[in-house]
Amino acid sequence: MKTPLVLFGASGLLGGELLRLLDAHPGLELAAAATRDGGSLSAAHPHLAVAPVAVTFDVANERVLELASSGTVAVAYALPHGESARHWLALRTRLRERGVDANVVVVDLAADYRLRDPDEHHATYGEAHADPEGLHEFVYGLPELQRVAIRGARRAAAAGCFATAMQLAVWPIAAAGLIDASRPLVLSGITGSSGSGAKPAPNTHHPHRAGNLWAYALKGHRHEAELRQTLSTTTARSAAIAFVPHSGPFVRGIHLTAFLPLRAGVDEAKATTTYATCYANEPFVEFLGDGAPDLRRVVGSNRASLGLAVRGATLTVCLTLDNIVKGGSGQALQCLNLMLGFDEAAGLPRCGLGVTG
Numbered sequence: 001m002k003t004p005l006v007l008f009g010a011s012g013l014l015g016g017e018l019l020r021l022l023d024a025h026p027g028l029e030l031a032a033a034a035t036r037d038g039g040s041l042s043a044a045h046p047h048l049a050v051a052p053v054a055v056t057f058d059v060a061n062e063r064v065l066e067l068a069s070s071g072t073v074a075v076a077y078a079l080p081h082g083e084s085a086r087h088w089l090a091l092r093t094r095l096r097e098r099g100v101d102a103n104v105v106v107v108d109l110a111a112d113y114r115l116r117d118p119d120e121h122h123a124t125y126g127e128a129h130a131d132p133e134g135l136h137e138f139v140y141g142l143p144e145l146q147r148v149a150i151r152g153a154r155r156a157a158a159a160g161c162f163a164t165a166m167q168l169a170v171w172p173i174a175a176a177g178l179i180d181a182s183r184p185l186v187l188s189g190i191t192g193s194s195g196s197g198a199k200p201a202p203n204t205h206h207p208h209r210a211g212n213l214w215a216y217a218l219k220g221h222r223h224e225a226e227l228r229q230t231l232s233t234t235t236a237r238s239a240a241i242a243f244v245p246h247s248g249p250f251v252r253g254i255h256l257t258a259f260l261p262l263r264a265g266v267d268e269a270k271a272t273t274t275y276a277t278c279y280a281n282e283p284f285v286e287f288l289g290d291g292a293p294d295l296r297r298v299v300g301s302n303r304a305s306l307g308l309a310v311r312g313a314t315l316t317v318c319l320t321l322d323n324i325v326k327g328g329s330g331q332a333l334q335c336l337n338l339m340l341g342f343d344e345a346a347g348l349p350r351c352g353l354g355v356t357g
């Protein structure tokens with residue numbers, strides 16, 4: 001019997017991508033897809049062979065309560081940040097009243113449960129956390145760094161898209177203690193328009209976006225907080241971080257370049273061995289040595305692809321991933337697979353589309 005899944009935020013980009021991935025999943029089946037108003041999803045997601053009819057959040061909550069009373073149920077929140085915590089807090093209270101909250105396995109695709117410290121969350125997102133007590137239940141959902149913790153957890157906060165790119169690019173050399181923390185980590189990333197969600201906005205409108213490129217958040221991007229949190233366990237914890245994101249003229253994908261200060265004596269051979277060893281057994285990280293990945297390699301897949309070069313005392317890492325898959329719904333599904341005891345790769349595409357939009 002398949003495990004039922006209830007999805008909140010089914011009309012959004014990540015909701016639609018999760019529905020697409022679920023269609024090929026061997027162990028999960030959609031029990032309810034929810035939007036605020038309910039109704040057909042065929043206009044929002046014409047790419048789905050069978051687009052479900054969405055129920056309202058109230059109906060979906062009742063469905064979770066009913067399913068949890070007789071076994072395990074998976075819940076995914078693909079909502080704007082702030083909304084996941086509000087909705088999960090209310091549902092968890094009702095589940096606890098019935099003594100069945102342990103039957104619910106939750107993945108949040110928003111930022112609500114990614115930062116351990118509620119004060120850090122407040123400083124980063126500009127509002128007090130709606131559910132500070134719930135924070136301790138969630139593990140950080142980046143399987144390559146937190147696999148063991150995710151496997152034993154019932155709640156995961158899928159890592160952010162730029163945050164995933166930054167951490168996969170920086171983690172091996174930082175974890176090996178080879179970063180010179182007296183100099184800054186400099187990172188530059190370009191994201192496609194799908195990073196801004198499904199709702200049309202001036203910065204996603206085609207005449208403005210196509211053939212155009214611009215930087216934003218010059219004084220700091222929210223996802224830096226996730227990188228800082230991860231580096232806090234390494235000798236690079238005191239290093240300054242300078243990240244500049246850009247909006248690019250494509251739909252899916254992130255291209256990240258990281259310039260990382262190396263400790264004296266670390267050469268390209270040492271850096272290459274460090275990355276190759278770290279990612280040797282990762283099903284969804286592809287290390288190209290001194291090659292540079294492009295978007296075409298990864299778009300549509302759950303893979304991140306990276307290569308490196310060392311010049312003097314600086315390591316340059318280039319990394320690409322699909323923000324909707326490895327940076328979004330694919331990552332969330334990878335976390336669910338681990339929490340539910342499925343094969344980690346179940347339902348997740350390893351191959352890219354080959355042609356990008």
Ligand SMILES: NC(=O)c1ccc[n+]([C@@H]2O[C@H](COP(=O)([O-])OP(=O)(O)OC[C@H]3O[C@@H](n4cnc5c(N)ncnc54)[C@H](OP(=O)(O)O)[C@@H]3O)[C@@H](O)[C@H]2O)c1
Pocket residue numbers: 008009010011012013014015035036037078079080081083109110111159160161194195196197198199323324327328
């Ligand atoms: N896009 C990416 O590349 C990406 C990657 C990683 C993580 N994320 C995060 O994942 C979440 C979803 O992203 P997305 O790109 O799928 O966004 P999206 O396309 O804008 O979808 C948001 C969903 O939330 C619903 N919604 C909007 N306002 C709401 C509210 N006030 N209360 C409850 N529901 C509301 C919308 O449904 P209705 O309006 O139909 O009710 C829609 O289904 C966000 O937190 C985002 O930051 C996005």
